[in-house]
Amino acid sequence: MMEQVHRVLQGRVALVTGASRGIGRATCLALAAQGAAVAVHYRVEVDQAADVVASIRSMGAMAEVFSADFTRNSAPLSLVEQVTSYFGRLDILVNNAGEMTGAPLLELNDALWEQTLNVNLGAAFRTIQAAVPYMKVQRWGRIINVTSQAAYTGSVNHAHYAASKAGLAGLTYSLAKELGPSGITVNMIAPGRIATDMIRDQLPSREEEWLRQTPLGRLGQPEEVAAAIAFLASPSASYITGATLHVNGGLVMS
Numbered sequence: 011m012m013e014q015v016h017r018v019l020q021g022r023v024a025l026v027t028g029a030s031r032g033i034g035r036a037t038c039l040a041l042a043a044q045g046a047a048v049a050v051h052y053r054v055e056v057d058q059a060a061d062v063v064a065s066i067r068s069m070g071a072m073a074e075v076f077s078a079d080f081t082r083n084s085a086p087l088s089l090v091e092q093v094t095s096y097f098g099r100l101d102i103l104v105n106n107a108g109e110m111t112g113a114p115l116l117e118l119n120d121a122l123w124e125q126t127l128n129v130n131l132g133a134a135f136r137t138i139q140a141a142v143p144y145m146k147v148q149r150w151g152r153i154i155n156v157t158s159q160a161a162y163t164g165s166v167n168h169a170h171y172a173a174s175k176a177g178l179a180g181l182t183y184s185l186a187k188e189l190g191p192s193g194i195t196v197n198m199i200a201p202g203r204i205a206t207d208m209i210r211d212q213l214p215s216r217e218e219e220w221l222r223q224t225p226l227g228r229l230g231q232p233e234e235v236a237a238a239i240a241f242l243a244s245p246s247a248s249y250i251t252g253a254t255l256h257v258n259g260g261l262v263m264s
Contacts, residue, residue, distance in 0.1 A: 028107030202258025
């Protein structure tokens with residue numbers, strides 16, 4: 011019985027964007043542990059992405075690396091076409107890829123604003139648009155968008171990042187209504203401060219402040235976010251759509 015529970019995604023194919031490290035890496039491993047074949051997307055870090063694939067294959071699951079640069083509008087469609095050509099189908103899409111840069115409002119130029127919205131929001135939209143036809147044919151699909159607590163709290167010098175992540179909410183809720191009749195659920199994960207490279211870079215100067223703001227008094231681990239994503243991809247979440255699951259130690263409550 012336990013083996014059946016662990017392999018509830020056997021036969022499914024998942025695409026995880028931004029999968030070479032952090033939350034993306036942990037998500038790939040969590041989905042593979044449930045039996046899914048995993049398309050591991052990366053933009054630059056090919057060696058780390060290859061390491062994720064090797065870890066998945068050592069578990070007895072299928073995986074392959076796929077490269078795409080989401081600053082190019084054509085990249086999401088090309089990525090989905092490569093994944094479906096390789097695996098023959100696509101069932102689960104985790105939009106985790108994103109970038110975070112800092113700039114005060116008066117120094118935030120059009121190029122940086124547009125690139126941030128394009129990578130964090132536009133690429134998610136385009137990847138979904140490319141993936142949905144495959145999901146509609148099988149009348150089953152799971153789309154999970156990864157936002158940020160900054161979308162709810164704001165973040166000084168990160169207006170462009172927070173805006174792009176907040177935009178995922180409107181996309182998620184609208185598509186949950188539109189795609190529900192086709193058997194496709196669309197949900198959102200909102201991580202708080204998770205122990206990833208991006209957070210560790212800022213940790214020395216802000217750790218005390220961040221821990222004081224978080225009721226559980228610690229940073230989250232990528233595996234804790236991945237477990238929530240894997241749940242939303244599983245049959246256990248078949249009646250959940252248009253939802254936001256906060257994984258933040260109580261930093262944001264709603």
